[in-house]
Each structure stands twice: as C-alpha cells, then as structure tokens.
Amino acid sequence: MDEHPADTPMGAFVGRLLRFETTDGEEAEAQAWLREKFEEFGLDVYEWTADAETLASHTSFPDDPDVxxxxxxxxxxxxxxxxxxxxxxxxxxxxxxxxxxxxxENWSSDPYEPVWSDGKRGAELTARGAADMKSGLSACVFAARDLLERDENGELDGANGRVVVEAVVGEEEGGIGAAAAALDNPYPFDRDAAIVAEPTELRCITATEGTVMKRLRVRGRAAHAATRWKGEDVLPHFERIRQAFFELETERGESVSHPLYEEYPIPWPVVVGIVRAGSWSSSVAGTLTAEWRFGVAPGETVEEVEAQYEERLAEVVAESDWLSEHPPSFERFTIQFEPAEIDADEPVVESLRAAMAETGHDDTDPTGATYGADSRHYVAAGIPTVVYGPGTVEQAHFPDETIPWGEVETAKETYVEAATRFLHTAGRKSE
Known part of the structure; x- marks a missing residue:
C-alpha cells in the first residue's frame, strides 16, 4: 500500500507548518521552527529583519514607518x-x-488543523495557507533537500552555484521580508534569478499586475428619516462615482492591451471591497467611505493609473453642484503593488519551462496574472523572477482553502529540474 501523503516527510513538514497561525505579524514562532529545520537539513542559514524607515521610502508602503x-x-x-x-x-x-x-464561522473545520481528504484528483489538503502558500514554500524546501541528495550521489556533476530557499514574512502586507531582501541584500553573494512559489495552477507566470489602493470619502447631509427631503443622501452620489469607475475599467480593458492577458475577461479589474455609509438606520446617510483596488497593467505605473481614476472622479464631481461644493477626498491607503514583467528568454524562464516539459506539464507557455506578488521586488532589483507554484489563487483567502497534493509533488520535482538546469546552463550576470 502506498504511503499516505500525511506520513511522507514533505507531507508531515507541511502539516506542521500549517499549524502555526501566522497572521497579523505572528510569524516569529514559525520562522524559528523553519530556521531549525533548515539547519537540520544541512542548509546554511541567513536571517534578516526589515527596517521600517527604509520601507517607508519605498513606493509600496505607507509613508509613516510607525504603521x-x-x-x-x-x-x-x-x-x-x-x-x-x-x-x-x-x-x-x-x-x-x-x-x-x-x-x-465559514470553515468546515479548524483552519489551523490540516485536514486530508480524497478529491477528484487524489489526496487534497485543507487549511489556512494550504494554497497561499505554505505548500509551495514546502515544495521549495524539499526541492533543495533533493538537490543536496543528488549532489551527494554525484548526479549534479558539473553544477556550480547556489540554491536559496527563502521563507519571508509580510507578503500580504506589501512584501515586508522580500522588499527588505531586495533593497538590502542579506547574503554575501549576488542573486541571479528567482522563482516565487505562489499558486499559479502550475503555470509559468512572467508578468504580474499592479494595484493602487484608494480610500474614497463622500459627504452628504444627515437628516431624520421623517424629513428625508431635508438631507442629502450620499448613496446616489456614490453610485454615480461607482458607475463612472466601472465604465473606466471597461474602457481600459479595451484600450490597454497586453499579449499575456488576452485570456482574461477583465484584465485590469476594479473592486470596491469595503463600503460604509451612514450612522443610524433612521437617518439619511450623510457620510460614506469606500475602499478601492484598481488594477495596473505591466508597462504602466501606479501613478499613471491613479491619475486616470482621479480624473474620472473629477468629472463626476464637476457634474454635481453638491459634490462641487463638498468635494470628496480620494487618498491612497495601505500598500501599493507595482506591476512586474520579465522576458520569456530569461535563463530562469527557459530552465523552468524545460523542467515543466520534463515533469509532464501540458502547457509551458508564459502567461500573466491579475494579482501582485513578491516577485515585483526582485524584478525591480534587477533579479529576473518568474512565478510558478501549486494550487490556485481561487482558493487563496477562501474558506476551506484546499490544494491537490499531487500539484505540490509536481511543483517540487519541477523546482528540482529547473534548478538543476539553471545551475548547469545559466551564466552569471556579472560575466
């Protein structure tokens, strides 16, 4: 009888990693455990902590280091x-x-207690972080272990170089650990390329979308429900703004083209994720706050797209006497994601695609993703970076987050093959 994935070394490793509740800056315990495992696996360990002042000067992060x-x-x-x-x-x-x-409340089980089940494609693993992205990280770790074993067995004859497995913090907050590593190299050697193991459904992603986050505040005038006509309901004003933004989204989808995004029905999506209006059920809503995410295409800048939506808002305001007299505020908040893209002929992409063909992938063509990733920090630092990993982004941040275990195993084998090819064939940038 075949060994159950939970009982394999990689399955047990993932299971333990998933039990750490690494939310809201609570990664330290997991990071200490990973450090011990890296040492146990024979890897040379490095560690770094981001500097808030340095990050505050980066366009991705808030200007105030205290936040x-x-x-x-x-x-x-x-x-x-x-x-x-x-x-x-x-x-x-x-x-x-x-x-x-x-x-x-929306989970069928404890999010931090991994659950194994049998799915349509074999064993599946459910837990918070199963897809985004502790399984992908674990595949990287065990790829490095396999490479060391191959080297000991003489199977990497002629290979020179290094493979670095990074476990970074704060990706969901703009890429705190990765940005710090990109801005100030924590190693005594240069880095020539990277693979980020985000869930891509085992597809090769060479372009990631950017995002600009904006908070809209609109003012009306509150009034008692019994004299509604005395107030100025903020909701119709917001609806006109919302409609104008989605019209611009459609226009941008038709005018801003990119060959890697032709498959997406909405290539540069706009989302209003949070809307808060009014203060009392028996009062006219006099205030509204809405938080928006605007997609930025590779080749554009966050500033360019931000300016387009600010201009469209100004047009709506100009058409309204009320808004002209009580102009809305429209400010950046939280983190921004710059788009990133590398050429398909980069050695790391060629090595990955050849490895994907070797491990049985039907489609090795590069494509783009409508989300941002830590890859952008490395690309900005001159390190060609491709995104490839097990699982789907459709499970990320989702209740009962699940990943097919077969994809994790395939990703691990693909990382091994890609690294082997890269070590043998890629020349150093400095040459």
Missing amino acids: IDVTDRPSVAGVAEFGDPDAGPTLVLNGHTDVVPADT
Whole structure:
C-alpha cells in the first residue's frame, strides 16, 4: 500500500507548518521552527529583519514607518551550495509564511488543523495557507533537500552555484521580508534569478499586475428619516462615482492591451471591497467611505493609473453642484503593488519551462496574472523572477482553502529540474 501523503516527510513538514497561525505579524514562532529545520537539513542559514524607515521610502508602503509592523518578524533562508558556488549562478526559491486571517464561522473545520481528504484528483489538503502558500514554500524546501541528495550521489556533476530557499514574512502586507531582501541584500553573494512559489495552477507566470489602493470619502447631509427631503443622501452620489469607475475599467480593458492577458475577461479589474455609509438606520446617510483596488497593467505605473481614476472622479464631481461644493477626498491607503514583467528568454524562464516539459506539464507557455506578488521586488532589483507554484489563487483567502497534493509533488520535482538546469546552463550576470 502506498504511503499516505500525511506520513511522507514533505507531507508531515507541511502539516506542521500549517499549524502555526501566522497572521497579523505572528510569524516569529514559525520562522524559528523553519530556521531549525533548515539547519537540520544541512542548509546554511541567513536571517534578516526589515527596517521600517527604509520601507517607508519605498513606493509600496505607507509613508509613516510607525504603521509598518516589522517588530519580531524575521525572514529566514537556507542556502545549498554546489561545486564551486562562486563560479556558478544563484537561484532563489521564494515563499511567504504569513497568511490572511480565517473567518472560522465559514470553515468546515479548524483552519489551523490540516485536514486530508480524497478529491477528484487524489489526496487534497485543507487549511489556512494550504494554497497561499505554505505548500509551495514546502515544495521549495524539499526541492533543495533533493538537490543536496543528488549532489551527494554525484548526479549534479558539473553544477556550480547556489540554491536559496527563502521563507519571508509580510507578503500580504506589501512584501515586508522580500522588499527588505531586495533593497538590502542579506547574503554575501549576488542573486541571479528567482522563482516565487505562489499558486499559479502550475503555470509559468512572467508578468504580474499592479494595484493602487484608494480610500474614497463622500459627504452628504444627515437628516431624520421623517424629513428625508431635508438631507442629502450620499448613496446616489456614490453610485454615480461607482458607475463612472466601472465604465473606466471597461474602457481600459479595451484600450490597454497586453499579449499575456488576452485570456482574461477583465484584465485590469476594479473592486470596491469595503463600503460604509451612514450612522443610524433612521437617518439619511450623510457620510460614506469606500475602499478601492484598481488594477495596473505591466508597462504602466501606479501613478499613471491613479491619475486616470482621479480624473474620472473629477468629472463626476464637476457634474454635481453638491459634490462641487463638498468635494470628496480620494487618498491612497495601505500598500501599493507595482506591476512586474520579465522576458520569456530569461535563463530562469527557459530552465523552468524545460523542467515543466520534463515533469509532464501540458502547457509551458508564459502567461500573466491579475494579482501582485513578491516577485515585483526582485524584478525591480534587477533579479529576473518568474512565478510558478501549486494550487490556485481561487482558493487563496477562501474558506476551506484546499490544494491537490499531487500539484505540490509536481511543483517540487519541477523546482528540482529547473534548478538543476539553471545551475548547469545559466551564466552569471556579472560575466
């Protein structure tokens, strides 16, 4: 009888990692455990903590360092060296350990107690972080272990270089650990390329979308429900703004084209995720706050797209006497994601695609993703980075978050093959 995935070394590793509730800056215990495991696996360990002042100067993060939580949030990495490490390239396999909070009322089980089940495609694993992205990170860890074993068995003859497995913190908050690593190299060697193990359904992602986050505040005038006509209901004003923004979304979908995004019905999506209006059920709603996410195409800047939506808001305001006299505020908040893209002929992409063909992928063509990832920080630092990992983003941040275990195993084998090819064939950037 075949061994159940939960009883395999990688399955047990993932199961333990999923039990850490790594939300809201609570990664430290998991990071300490990972550091111990990296040392146990024979990897050279590095650790760094982001500096809030430095991040505050980065366009992704708020300008106020006091609102960037970096305390007791170390990122850790394990490094495997092969042949003459300095004579070959360095490949980073990156994953994040933080997860978004779980609304336990919508879960069928404890989000932090992994549940194994049999699905249509074999064994499946359910827990917060199963898809986003502790399984992908674990596949990176065990790829490095397999590479070390191959090296010991003489199967990597001629390979020179390093493979770095990074477990970073704060990805859901803009990429705290990855941004720090990109801005200030924590290693005594250069990095030549990276693979970020976000859930891509085992597809090769060479472009990620950016986002700009804006908070809209609209003022009306409250009044008693019995004299509603004395007030100024804020909701019709908001509806006109909402309609104008979605009309611009449609226009941008038709005018801003990119070959890697042709499959998406809405390539640069707009979402109003939070709306709060009024203060009392028996009063006319006199205030409204709405928080928006606007998609930014590769090749655009956050500032360019932000300006387009600000201009469209100004047009709505100009058409309304009330809004002209009581102009809404429309300010950035939280984190911003810059778009990122690399060429398909980068050595890391060629190595990954060849590995995907070797491990049985039907489709190895590069494509784009409508979400942002830590890859953007490395691309901005001049490190070509591709996104590839098990699971689907449709399960990310979702109740009963689930991943097919077969995809995790396939991803691990693909990382091994991609790294092997990269170590043998990729030249150093400095050459």
